[in-house]
Every structure is written in C-alpha cells, then in structure tokens.
Amino acid sequence: MKNVVALILAGGQGTRLGVLTEKIPKPAVQFGGKYRIIDFTLSNCVNSGIYQVGVLAQYRPHLLNKHIGIGKPWDLDRKGGGVTILQPYSTLKESVWYKGTADAVYQNIEFIDEYKPEYIVVLSGDHIYSMDYSEFVYYHISKGALATIACMEVPITEAHRFGIMITDIDNKIIEFEEKPKKPRSNLASLGIYVFNWNFIKEVLIEDAKDESSDHDFGKNIIPKILSTGKVYAFPFEGYWRDVGTILSYWEANLELTRPIPPFNLYDPNWRIYTKSEEMQPAYISETGEVRNSIISEGCEIHGYVDNSVISQGVIIGEGSVIRNSVLMTKVCVGSNVVIEDAIIADNSVIGDNCKIGIGKFAESKYDKKVYDSHITVIGMDSKIGENCEFGKNVVVGNDVVVPAGTKIESGGFFFSGVNEK
Amino acid sequence: MKVLGLILAGGRSEALGKLVHKRASAALPVFGKYRAIDFTLSNMVNSGIYKVGVLTQYNPRSLMDHLGSGKEWDLDRKHGGLYILQPYLGMTGEYWYRGTADAIFQNTTMLRRGDEDYVLIGSGDHIYKMIYNELFSYHFEKGADVTLVVKELDDTYDIKQYGVVVTDVDGRILEFHEKVENPPTRKAFLGVYFINKYLLLDLLYDTVPSGKYDLLLDVIVPNLSRLRVYAYEFNGYWRNVKKGILEYYRINMDVLKREVREELFLKNGKVYTKLKDYPPAKFTGTAKVSNSLVSDGCIVSGIVKNSVLFRGVVVRAGALVENSIVMQDTVIEEGAYVRNAIIDKNCVIRAEQSLIGDFEPVVLEKWMVV
Numbered sequence: 128m129k130n131v132v133a134l135i136l137a138g139g140q141g142t143r144l145g146v147l148t149e150k151i152p153k154p155a156v157q158f159g160g161k162y163r164i165i166d167f168t169l170s171n172c173v174n175s176g177i178y179q180v181g182v183l184a185q186y187r188p189h190l191l192n193k194h195i196g197i198g199k200p201w202d203l204d205r206k207g208g209g210v211t212i213l214q215p216y217s218t219l220k221e222s223v224w225y226k227g228t229a230d231a232v233y234q235n236i237e238f239i240d241e242y243k244p245e246y247i248v249v250l251s252g253d254h255i256y257s258m259d260y261s262e263f264v265y266y267h268i269s270k271g272a273l274a275t276i277a278c279m280e281v282p283i284t285e286a287h288r289f290g291i292m293i294t295d296i297d298n299k300i301i302e303f304e305e306k307p308k309k310p311r312s313n314l315a316s317l318g319i320y321v322f323n324w325n326f327i328k329e330v331l332i333e334d335a336k337d338e339s340s341d342h343d344f345g346k347n348i349i350p351k352i353l354s355t356g357k358v359y360a361f362p363f364e365g366y367w368r369d370v371g372t373i374l375s376y377w378e379a380n381l382e383l384t385r386p387i388p389p390f391n392l393y394d395p396n397w398r399i400y401t402k403s404e405e406m407q408p409a410y411i412s413e414t415g416e417v418r419n420s421i422i423s424e425g426c427e428i429h430g431y432v433d434n435s436v437i438s439q440g441v442i443i444g445e446g447s448v449i450r451n452s453v454l455m456t457k458v459c460v461g462s463n464v465v466i467e468d469a470i471i472a473d474n475s476v477i478g479d480n481c482k483i484g485i486g487k488f489a490e491s492k493y494d495k496k497v498y499d500s501h502i503t504v505i506g507m508d509s510k511i512g513e514n515c516e517f518g519k520n521v522v523v524g525n526d527v528v529v530p531a532g533t534k535i536e537s538g539g540f541f542f543s544g545v546n547e548k
Numbered sequence: 549m550k551v552l553g554l555i556l557a558g559g560r561s562e563a564l565g566k567l568v569h570k571r572a573s574a575a576l577p578v579f580g581k582y583r584a585i586d587f588t589l590s591n592m593v594n595s596g597i598y599k600v601g602v603l604t605q606y607n608p609r610s611l612m613d614h615l616g617s618g619k620e621w622d623l624d625r626k627h628g629g630l631y632i633l634q635p636y637l638g639m640t641g642e643y644w645y646r647g648t649a650d651a652i653f654q655n656t657t658m659l660r661r662g663d664e665d666y667v668l669i670g671s672g673d674h675i676y677k678m679i680y681n682e683l684f685s686y687h688f689e690k691g692a693d694v695t696l697v698v699k700e701l702d703d704t705y706d707i708k709q710y711g712v713v714v715t716d717v718d719g720r721i722l723e724f725h726e727k728v729e730n731p732p733t734r735k736a737f738l739g740v741y742f743i744n745k746y747l748l749l750d751l752l753y754d755t756v757p758s759g760k761y762d763l764l765l766d767v768i769v770p771n772l773s774r775l776r777v778y779a780y781e782f783n784g785y786w787r788n789v790k791k792g793i794l795e796y797y798r799i800n801m802d803v804l805k806r807e808v809r810e811e812l813f814l815k816n817g818k819v820y821t822k823l824k825d826y827p828p829a830k831f832t833g834t835a836k837v838s839n840s841l842v843s844d845g846c847i848v849s850g851i852v853k854n855s856v857l858f859r860g861v862v863v864r865a866g867a868l869v870e871n872s873i874v875m876q877d878t879v880i881e882e883g884a885y886v887r888n889a890i891i892d893k894n895c896v897i898r899a900e901q902s903l904i905g906d907f908e909p910v911v912l913e914k915w916m917v918v
Contacts, residue, residue: 386832386833393847401825408841415838
C-alpha cells in the first residue's frame, strides 16, 4: 500500500497503569511474555503491507526509541519508507509539545507530505488486536468516504466509556457522541481512523488555528467533519482490547493462557514481531510444573506456575507457587514464595519465603482511581527482601528496596521516601 | 590487531546418517533453537572478529538459509561482515574443495585482500563458548607461529576419534597423533587454529599445489619441528556434533544440566541464532513437563520428560515424550508415545502411535509421518 502512511499515536503516559508507566510510556509496557504493547499495531501495519509508518512519541520516549530503533524486527529498515519516530520539536518561532492527537499529526504534516500519500491511517499504540488495515482502507475507498472510523459493538453498559456512533443502514455516521452518559447505540469507536490526506490536512490546519479546540480526533475533529456526510463506520469484529487499566492489562495477559485463547499469537500468517533479547529456550526442572501458562525463552522454572504469563529470563525457585500473575522480564523469584494475582515488573527480585497477593481485597490507601482491583503491582527494579507478606491491591514503586520481613496489608503501598502519605 | 575468522563447514559426516541427508553438519539443530555453527560464529563476534568467511561445500542450502546476510550476528556490515565461500568454477579448472587446506587455498584472495594480520580458523561443528582474546595473548606471549587449541579429554570422550598432541613443558607441540588407539596423551586438538596470515599463505602455497590438501596433517604437522606450534589449553565444555548420532544425542541432553546451560548461554557473551518470531511457549492444563528444554512457539498439553523441544513443537494431550529430541514444528498427536528418539523437523507422530529407540536413539527424517 504505497499510497498509505500509518501514524501510530504513542505519546500518552497511560496514567491508569500506575507504577508500570512511571518510567516508560504505555505503548512500551511489556505484554504477553515477549512483546511490548506497540508491537501489535506495528505488526499489523507490516502484515497489512503498510511500510510507511510514523510513531508519534512524547512521554518518556527513550525505551520506545530503543525498542523500535530502525525497525529491523518488523522489516521496517527500508530504503523507501520504513519507521520514523516523531517527537515534538522546536522551530524558529516556538517550541511546543503535542497538545493533542490531532495536533501531533498537524505538527508532522511535512513528514507525511514527503510520502505524497492519498490516505493516512491513524492508529493507537496501546491496543491489543490484529486487524488487516488494507481491508480497512479498501472499505474506505469503496464507500467514497473522506473519513472512516473503525468501530466495534460493545456491551451497552460499557458504552459510556467510548466514543459512540449512530449510523444509518449504509454505515454512514450520522451522529457521534464522545463518552455519552446515556448512550443511544453500542457502536464504539476504536480510535482507529482512515482519512483522505488532502481533506484531513485542511481540517487539521483549520483546527490548529482554533484556540478553543483541544486538538483531539475524537473530541474535536470527528464531530466537525460529520457535516461532510462522508464519514463512515468500519465494523470490526474480532479481538480488541484497550489495556488501559491495571485490571484490563492483567486480564488481557491472562486471556492468552486459556486453552483456546481469544487472541491467537500462534497464527503463522499473522505473526507479531518484536525486538527481543537473544535467550536460550526455557528450562523446566524436575521440581518444576507449569499449567495453563505462557513461558518465554530464558526462563528457569523450578517451582509451580499456574495460569500465569512469564516473560523472558524469569527465574522461579524451588517450592514457589505462582498463580494468576504476570511476571515481566528477568524477574527473579526465590524459593518457597507464593505469588497470586500480581503484576511484577521487569528486573524485580522477590526474596525467599515471600507471600504476595494474599488475603482479601481492600481499598487502596495510595490512589483509589488507579489501584481499583485486587491486583498487587510491584514496579521495576525493586528488591523485596525475604519473608515479606503483601496483601491484595498492594502497590510497590519502581527502584525500591523493601526490607526483609515487611508486612503490607491489602490496599497498602511502599514507595521510596513516601511511605507515609 | 585485526583478525580474520574462517569457519570450516563443508565436511560430510557419514556417522550422522539421516540427520545430514539434507544438511551440512554445521547446520545441525541443537539445544532447541540453535544450529551447531552458531557457537563458533557467536564466539568470533563476541571476540570482536567482524569479518568471517564460512567455507561450505556439502549440502549448503539449510546453512545458507540460516546464515542469510549475517544480520543476527551483526555481520551485515559495510566493512567486513559475513562471506560465504563456496567452491566455484574458474578459468583454470573446476575443483571441489579437496580438503581443508585446499578450501582455504582456493580462497586466498579473501586472505590477500583484507587488512587483517592474523587468521583464526574454527569449525562449524563444535559446541563451546570461548572468548578468543586470551588465546591471542597466549600466542604472542609464547612467540608462537601457530597456536592450536587443545583440551584434556576425560573418559566420556572416545579418545581414538580425536587427534592428540604431545607438548614440552612450555606448551610447544612436539608430536601429533591423529586418531590412534592408545594415544600417548589425552590432550586433544579442538580444531581451532590461530596463525599469522602471511605465514598461512606461505604454507598453503608450499603444500597445496603439490597435492596435499589437509590443513592439519599436510600443512601443520609436517612443520612441527620447523615452526613454533603451541598448544593453548581450553578447560570449558567442548563437544563435536559430528562424531555420531549417539554423541549428537548426548550433547543435546547435556543442556539439561544446569552447569552446561550456564556455561553455554550465560557466560562469555550470548549465542546468536536466526530469529523465527515465534510467540512464547504455551502450557495447557493437562501439561506435565519435567527436566526439559521448551522453546518458543511450543504448545504442550502432554507429558514431556528429559527432552529437548525445538521451536514450534506441539505435544497434544495424552502424548508422552521421554528422553527425546524433537525438532522444529513437529507434532506429537494425542496418546502418542515417543521414547529415546530424535525426530527431525516437520514430522508428525499420529495419535496412539509410538516411536521407541533402544540402545541407540531412533532417528526420524524430516517430513516423516508415523
């Protein structure tokens, strides 16, 4: 698809992932054992034959830059096209951050124009799904549309969290409501768009002049262009997850461990590519046992793992039991440890005889909005001493050292420096 | 100091039977995701050698496929990088490589063109991890002309299959005994040479045109008294996959030992190999795996004991795999029983069927269905 440029919005922090996105942006968070969230969208692009990709980054982009690099794992290291990371920049007159999704695209008009595309696909870097964007673009062309929005039917009770569309029989969008209190339809926008480039360029230039606008596609641009009568909905049926909260992130990971997972990582015709560290195959020892789980390369499993996602290079000691948890790369778990309903971020070390995620749920004393489930979260590069006991919904920050024998009740927290809030 | 790496990967091996019907021994799959040549190639890259020539001849397709442009080893470079040196048709004649010395002799352009001063010659069949820089220092300390890497082999090796050296106290090699019964020492040559490039050129021109084609026996050994040939001792894990099916089987099983895994994968740099982009391995509710290596892309629902599963292997519920090596994308269906077997790539063991080896493991060729 030489006439299409894909733009992946990867600038958001993802505040609702708490400590997981304190040091890295949401698209760079690990997912499914060896991937990072943005891999799914990037792989969709190349699997759909789109090799002209811009990644719009803003929040703590270093890891994202390192991960994507020149795009080698996705075959995006090309002479023509390839992947470009687009960060905010300063000009002679001013230097500004991306003020919104639409502004981010507006500020990169020159980049897009270089390719002289007919269409642009605007994507989000924090969704888990596989979609053939070429079908999406051809649908857009066949409708003679100026803009097409991918959408999915969601349960009506969930509809108030999305941009909701009301369409006619031909899938033409008649009305669009951003996060309505009383939704009149259950057709939700996935935040995935195709635009005719010449058309949307003018709209973006107009919008940039509008001081009152938030410069957001869902909030400002889409309502504005509905009046053209050429905005269509592309019905998407398939697996799609926005892993924006700790609970949804945890659930989407554990969904992969089901006997017949709703999302198929094993499809040889739709591979998910990633940059991963070179590691040897996983080893399960005499004392190890693994059920209903995903185990990545470089793991050494001496304990019992059930219903969990274990990333690359994780070591689990003898007598330890891991249940319903997500362990990210190079987490090291000692012996006789119990971990339940937890997310443990990369490089953390859990000392012997620790118990994590025990007891009953209690409301978070740290941040009720972010930590609103039973999941206990431990940040990156943290060290948990021996014999610690953490309840449910506990949060431990990044780079902290928890002394041996520390007990944290459900809903509690441990950060360096701010343990009294 | 710049070093040119040469990897000898052209030889045929009768001892490996079906495993090498369609591949060079250097391309033999080992340890779940690697091929034998990955070790020497990674060792060279980890030692800072970024110009490597691979000499191939026998059944090179799978080896070529594996090496590609060399990008997995960071050998896709403007300067240096990976060179595949195959026998070719020339104005003066057409010859297969008639021996190791001849193979290098036919590629002397590669030697003459570069700005390297030294040549490190290794083999694609050897499994070991080594940073060669210490070998280089040893070579200069001793003022050696040629340094050969040797290792004291214990009795798990069949010593009469190896060439051994006799050295003086300083480490200079006095005698060489190639594959003899009751050799005088157990210090075996590991197939790694370090030599000055111009000296190598001289030696090759001195011997190859007169019809002597073996680098070790025709070039180095006859010159032991004239040249200062030293032995550098290596003490780590070292095995040769070419020695036979049983040896190949044992090498793969060695990786189930913690100390071997640690030495091969966690020390002295990484081992690089061709990426396949398989998702992580998946274990379902009926899986029972113990003392086994499981690679990416596997889906395990059955019982697996003391085995090595390569990438993309599927073991269905009720199947039992014991003491076996199962290569890429093979499927073991429901209720099948596999014991003491080496199953090559893309095979299918149908439901309720069994494949059992006894003293020597049974070998199933690529694409077979049982």
